[in-house]
Amino acid sequence: MIGGGATAAGMGHLAVMDDSDPQFALTSYSQALWSELAPQLPPDAEYLPCGSLWLAADDEEMAEVYRKFAFYQERNIAVEVLDAKQLAEAEPNLRRGLAGALRMPSDSVIYAPCAARWLLEGIPVFLGHQVSEFTDEGVEFANGHRFAAGSVILATGTAITRALPWVPVQPRKGHLLITDRYPGFLHHQLIELGYLKSAHSVANDSVAFNAQPRATGQILIGSSRQFGTEDSTVEQDILSRMLARAIEYMPGLPTLSAIRAWTGFRAATPDKLPLIGLCPGHSNVYLATGHEGLGISTSLATGRLIADHILGRLSAIPREPYLPGRSFDGHD
Amino acid sequence: MIIVVGAGPAGIAAARCVLECNLPVTVIDDNPAPGGQIWRGEAINLGAAQLLSGTRVVAIDGRARTVLTEGPGGPRTLHFSKLILATGSRELFLPFPGWTLPGVFGAGGIQALVKTGLHVAGKRIVVAGSGPLLLAVAALLRRRGADVRLIAEQARPAALFSFAAALLTNAAKLKEGAGFAWTLAGVPYATGAWVEAAEAEGHVRHVHLRQGNRRWVEECDYAAIGYGLVPNDELHSFAADSEHVIPVPTGDVDLATLEGAAAGYEAAGQPRPSAKLERARRFGAVLARAFALDPELRSLPKSDTFVCRCEDVTLERLCGWDSFRAAKLHTRCGMGPCQGRICGPAARFLFGWQDTSIRPPAFPVRIASLVTTTLATNGETS
Numbered sequence: 001m002i003g004g005g006a007t008a009a010g011m012g013h014l015a016v017m018d019d020s021d022p023q024f025a026l027t028s029y030s031q032a033l034w035s036e037l038a039p040q041l042p043p044d045a046e047y048l049p050c051g052s053l054w055l056a057a058d059d060e061e062m063a064e065v066y067r068k069f070a071f072y073q074e075r076n077i078a079v080e081v082l083d084a085k086q087l088a089e090a091e092p093n094l095r096r097g098l099a100g101a102l103r104m105p106s107d108s109v110i111y112a113p114c115a116a117r118w119l120l121e122g123i124p125v126f127l128g129h130q131v132s133e134f135t136d137e138g139v140e141f142a143n144g145h146r147f148a149a150g151s152v153i154l155a156t157g158t159a160i161t162r163a164l165p166w167v168p169v170q171p172r173k174g175h176l177l178i179t180d181r182y183p184g185f186l187h188h189q190l191i192e193l194g195y196l197k198s199a200h201s202v203a204n205d206s207v208a209f210n211a212q213p214r215a216t217g218q219i220l221i222g223s224s225r226q227f228g229t230e231d232s233t234v235e236q237d238i239l240s241r242m243l244a245r246a247i248e249y250m251p252g253l254p255t256l257s258a259i260r261a262w263t264g265f266r267a268a269t270p271d272k273l274p275l276i277g278l279c280p281g282h283s284n285v286y287l288a289t290g291h292e293g294l295g296i297s298t299s300l301a302t303g304r305l306i307a308d309h310i311l312g313r314l315s316a317i318p319r320e321p322y323l324p325g326r327s328f329d330g331h332d
Numbered sequence: 333m334i335i336v337v338g339a340g341p342a343g344i345a346a347a348r349c350v351l352e353c354n355l356p357v358t359v360i361d362d363n364p365a366p367g368g369q370i371w372r373g374e375a376i377n378l379g380a381a382q383l384l385s386g387t388r389v390v391a392i393d394g395r396a397r398t399v400l401t402e403g404p405g406g407p408r409t410l411h412f413s414k415l416i417l418a419t420g421s422r423e424l425f426l427p428f429p430g431w432t433l434p435g436v437f438g439a440g441g442i443q444a445l446v447k448t449g450l451h452v453a454g455k456r457i458v459v460a461g462s463g464p465l466l467l468a469v470a471a472l473l474r475r476r477g478a479d480v481r482l483i484a485e486q487a488r489p490a491a492l493f494s495f496a497a498a499l500l501t502n503a504a505k506l507k508e509g510a511g512f513a514w515t516l517a518g519v520p521y522a523t524g525a526w527v528e529a530a531e532a533e534g535h536v537r538h539v540h541l542r543q544g545n546r547r548w549v550e551e552c553d554y555a556a557i558g559y560g561l562v563p564n565d566e567l568h569s570f571a572a573d574s575e576h577v578i579p580v581p582t583g584d585v586d587l588a589t590l591e592g593a594a595a596g597y598e599a600a601g602q603p604r605p606s607a608k609l610e611r612a613r614r615f616g617a618v619l620a621r622a623f624a625l626d627p628e629l630r631s632l633p634k635s636d637t638f639v640c641r642c643e644d645v646t647l648e649r650l651c652g653w654d655s656f657r658a659a660k661l662h663t664r665c666g667m668g669p670c671q672g673r674i675c676g677p678a679a680r681f682l683f684g685w686q687d688t689s690i691r692p693p694a695f696p697v698r699i700a701s702l703v704t705t706t707l708a709t710n711g712e713t714s
């Protein structure tokens with residue numbers, strides 16, 4: 001099925017991030033590619049140029065807002081600092097008393113499964129075919145048929161470790177919930193800055209406030225992060241914690257109608273960077289996985305980097321930081 | 333604590349059998365009073381059972397053995413030792429041009445409306461679809477003074493013959509059938525016939541009927557169209573692998589009652605084989621075969637007919653996907669507030685798709701209801 005993996009489960013926030021220089025390079029390059037594509041996207045891809053707000057709850061988090069502001073300004077990314085009053089005006093449904101926010105106007109939101117389908121238009125797709133073997137000459141399907149190819153790209157998400165057990169990718173479970181339609185309830189993709197603590201914590205389970213306006217007027221609420229489980233069941237206790245956190249930020253949420261909750265698995269790597277490029281030990285096999293919670297954002301750049309390699313072109317950004325053969329020493 | 337979800341004939345029978353085994357039982361039902369679909373509004377004695385009315389089970393955690401409920405007192409999490417799911421069934425709607433017009437109801441839908449006060453005296457009504465329910469509904473409408481224009485049953489005479497033969501072996505059903513025949517004397521019963529389209533001026537005005545190659549138009553004030561029943565099995569799909577969860581197959585009142593009793597005894601740890609239940613199941617199987625849907629009904633919806641009325645997804649947009657999940661993901665079919673309750677079974681019939689991606693909550697709920705702080709035990713409120 002097209003877009004049936006993590007892509008079906010994700011939030012589709014197209015974000016620029018500053019966790020590390022390579023992460024910034026990949027996300028900002030990819031965002032530029034998305035912006036170029038935006039005018040051609042089909043309506044069902046629900047591209048919404050809503051911008052993001054990184055919410056600071058207190059002065060400590062506000063200091064982080066200023067740090068990020070300086071980081072992005074230095075790199076020519078449009079950013080803006082909102083103080084408490086401006087934040088309350090921008091998002092009246094947030095609780096009073098937040099310290100402020102960093103606004104990233106060029107971030108956007110997309111409905112990824114339909115975008116994926118559109119990106120694949122004109123390309124032969126063999127649905128329902130599982131690849132069981134791959135070599136530098138092509139792939140073999142589970143039904144025994146072979147398919148010769150000059151290059152093979154393994155973009156199988158968390159399933160990569162079934163083919164290549166040495167690849168340091170771990171599934172990281174996330175819960176999301178969508179509401180009925182409430183147009184105008186929120187205007188930006190909202191993320192608490194505490195999210196960074198949560199996303200980076202090595203503790204098994206964490207939740208953080210994350211809310212997204214959908215083109216339909218629905219609100220998508222996240223999110224949780226869990227290692228050590230491959231069971232896709234919606235867990236009541238995690239969902240409950242996640243929503244309690246969201247309500248702390250948006251006190252009007254409790255009376256809204258929730259219509260569906262689900263889970264998905266992010267492909268996490270130890271250094272929080274994806275695996276993009278030639279697979280060690282092969283001359284024509286490439287990896288494109290390990291994007292954790294940013295695989296929609298960075299998809300277009302990922303594609304470009306691999307295409308550049310295959311075609312012997314120079315890339316717009318250095319490719320080395322993402323090479324699958326890099327060292328993960330120093331990361332757990 | 334044994335918990336029963338549903339206070340229809342099946343859930344009531346289950347609860348009574350648990351009590352008979354000297355075990356406590358809690359019954360949860362989302363209607364204001366017990367009775368389910370068919371004993372709605374009747375006085376029901378549930379003995380020593382604890383009844384939580386107006387309360388809906390929205391999620392099950394099979395491992396933790398808890399149900400999450402939303403009721404008058406807010407959300408509650410209840411523990412169970414065994415959970416009996418007697419959630420009954422709903423009608424099957426097949427989309428056709430005009431099926432969403434005002435005045436076009438389900439067959440069981442109009443039955444429920446009449447029982448709760450809809451006046452049909454003097455109204456011209458076409459009853460169509462499939463199954464014995466059409467007769468019960470038409471008889472009720474006629475007793476309430478409606479002008480039932482005709483009953484269009486999609487099953488063909490040959491198939492119905494096996495049903496008639498089985499009726500002869502079932503005295504109670506035969507008597508019920510004779511009663512309907514008496515009430516319905518003079519109402520045309522067209523077999524192998526169905527409503528192809530409905531047209532309206534604000535409100536439905538006439539329907540287009542078809543029987544083989546014959547096509548005609550019937551004027552009406554209401555159309556009551558239902559193609560049989562589909563089980564409410566969403567809750568079960570959340571905990572299908574749990575040995576502590578017992579789903580109760582539903583059917584007509586008799587079968588539902590017997591199935592409920594069997595589930596009650598099973599939950600109490602005292603299973604009892606029942607020859608009556610076996611007979612009722614056989615009768616149910618004959619019924620299902622006799623009223624099996626004609627494959628030609630797959631051509632009822634036209635390319636611009638909405639299949640999913642929550643998200644306005646037309647038939648055309650659904651063609652070409654290979655599963656309900658793919659169609660859902662790419663067209664939003666079944667993603668609306670009804671979560672595929674109506675279009676899911678229709679898509680199953682039209683395309684042969686199973687809905688494999690049912691997710692909690694089973695019903696839209698207030699977000700507050702999903703935030704539970706403490707876990708209650710043995711029916712105590714959290």
Ligand SMILES: Cc1cc2nc3c(=O)[nH]c(=O)nc-3n(C[C@H](O)[C@H](O)[C@H](O)COP(=O)(O)OP(=O)(O)OC[C@H]3O[C@@H](n4cnc5c(N)ncnc54)[C@H](O)[C@@H]3O)c2cc1C
Pocket residue numbers: 001002003004005006007008009010011012013014015129130131132155156157158159173174175176223263264265266267288289290291292293294295296297298
């Ligand atoms: C809760 C959650 C929230 C997220 N939020 C965001 C967000 O806001 N922004 C963002 O950018 N990202 C987000 N993500 C991450 C994003 O969804 C993923 O990084 C992205 O979808 C990964 O896409 P992919 O194509 O690499 O993998 P997938 O979408 O998982 O696709 C892999 C495909 O490969 C197929 N496959 C696997 N093995 C085989 C085989 N042997 N043969 C044939 N086919 C095979 C699978 O069936 C699947 O279709 C989120 C993820 C989650 C779980």
Ligand SMILES: Cc1cc2nc3c(=O)[nH]c(=O)nc-3n(C[C@H](O)[C@H](O)[C@H](O)COP(=O)(O)OP(=O)(O)OC[C@H]3O[C@@H](n4cnc5c(N)ncnc54)[C@H](O)[C@@H]3O)c2cc1C
Pocket residue numbers: 337338339340341342343344360361362363367368369370371387388389390418419420421422423439440441443444465468469561564567581582583584585586588694
């Ligand atoms: C519209 C309609 C009309 C019908 N008319 C007739 C008729 O005239 N004659 C006939 O013989 N049969 C009729 N039937 C068939 C009918 O379902 C059975 O005869 C009988 O009601 C089955 O009993 P049950 O206990 O299995 O289900 P039901 O009587 O349907 O009882 C199930 C109960 O569970 C409740 N419930 C479901 N899910 C939840 C939840 N998550 N949380 C809490 N409560 C829940 C329901 O609201 C309902 O009260 C009709 C069915 C339908 C759908």
